[in-house]
Amino acid sequence: LQDSWELGNLDIDAGLGLERSTISQSGDSTLERTFKFWKPRAIFTWSPVRGNQTRLRLEREVSQLDFNDFVSATVFEDDNVALGNPDLHPDSTWISELSHERRFGRVGVFKLTAFHHWIKDVLDLLPLGPTTEAPGNIGDGRLWGIILETTLPLDWTGLSNSQMTVRVKGVDSTVVDPVTDEDRRLSGEGGFRGDLLFQNMDRYFVDFDFRQ
Numbered sequence: 684l685q686d687s688w689e690l691g692n693l694d695i696d697a698g699l700g701l702e703r704s705t706i707s708q709s710g711d712s713t714l715e716r717t718f719k720f721w722k723p724r725a726i727f728t729w730s731p732v733r734g735n736q737t738r739l740r741l742e743r744e745v746s747q748l749d750f751n752d753f754v755s756a757t758v759f760e761d762d763n764v765a766l767g768n769p770d771l772h773p774d775s776t777w778i779s780e781l782s783h784e785r786r787f788g789r790v791g792v793f794k795l796t797a798f799h800h801w802i803k804d805v806l807d808l809l810p811l812g813p814t815t816e817a818p819g820n821i822g823d824g825r826l827w828g829i830i831l832e833t834t835l836p837l838d839w840t841g842l843s844n845s846q847m848t849v850r851v852k853g854v855d856s857t858v859v860d861p862v863t864d865e866d867r868r869l870s871g872e873g874g875f876r877g878d879l880l881f882q883n884m885d886r887y888f889v890d891f892d893f894r895q
Contacts, residue, residue, distance in 0.1 A: 694728040702745055708754045714769045716753075720745045734786040742778045746806065752818035766817040768809075774820070777801040790846055793833045800826040805858050807870060824858030824869055845895035852888040 685698030700722040707715035724742035754767040782796035802824045809819035830852050837845040856869040 692729060692731050694726075694730070696726040696728070697724065699723050704747075706748055706750065706753055714754065716769070716772065718772060720773075720775060736784045738780075738782045738784070740778065740780040740782075742780075743775060744778060745775045746773045748773055749818075752806075766811070766815065768817050768819050771806075771818055772804060772820060774802055774804045774806050776803070788836055790834055790836050794831070796830040796832075798826075798828060798830070802826060802858075802869075805869065807858075807861075810862055819861075821861045822859055824856060826854065826856040826869060828852060828854030842895055845893070848890075848892040848894070850888070850890040850892075854886060854888075 684700070685696070687697075688695040701719070702722055703717070703719045705715065705717045707713075720743070722743045722745065725740075726742075727739040729737045748771060752767055753769065753771055778798065778800050780796060780798040782794060784792065784794040786792045804820040805822060805824040806818065807821045808816045809821065810816050830850070832848075832850045834846055834848045837847055857866050858869055859865070860867045
């Protein structure tokens with residue numbers, strides 16, 4: 684369910700979704716879990732002048748479970764067992780994101796984004812013994828940082844129809860470690876799979892892209 688409003692220079696895009704999923708296994712043992720999540724979202728976009736835009740996003744996202752984390756399986760390559768966790772459930776994240784974008788020239792753009800994520804039921808590994816572990820939910824965590832993205836035309840260098848795109852990310856996070864009971868950084872991917880900037884939890888990420 685989604686609707687949009689335009690109030691002068693302010694655009695409001697709001698919606699509410701419902702996600703329901705079931706994961707199951709049959710065979711020697713039968714396992715099945717069903718999940719239901721409400722997913723509200725709201726985006727406020729302020730465009731006071733042409734080429735300048737400020738955007739506030741509030742949204743709830745839910746990650747997807749890996750079937751291999753849900754069930755145990757034999758790893759024939761090393762004659763071992765990869766333990767699953769039938770009580771595993773997806774993590775969910777409340778996202779707050781504030782960005783400002785300025786466009787200049789034909790392709791030039793500068794965008795700065797600050798974000799803070801509140802993650803419920805962080806997915807990680809739970810220790811089961813001195814040498815065994817299994818996927819599990821370790822509690823709540825937080826993720827925050829900034830992202831700088833800019834595209835610069837390079838025609839002035841003599842390279843016609845060329846441009847440089849630069850993306851820089853700085854991020855930090857915290858979660859309580861289930862073993863030490865102390866705060867540490869997130870080690871998993873959480874609900875951000877598929878986005879280049881969030882393929883891992885590195886503190887810094889820099890990407891340069893030249894095109895002609």
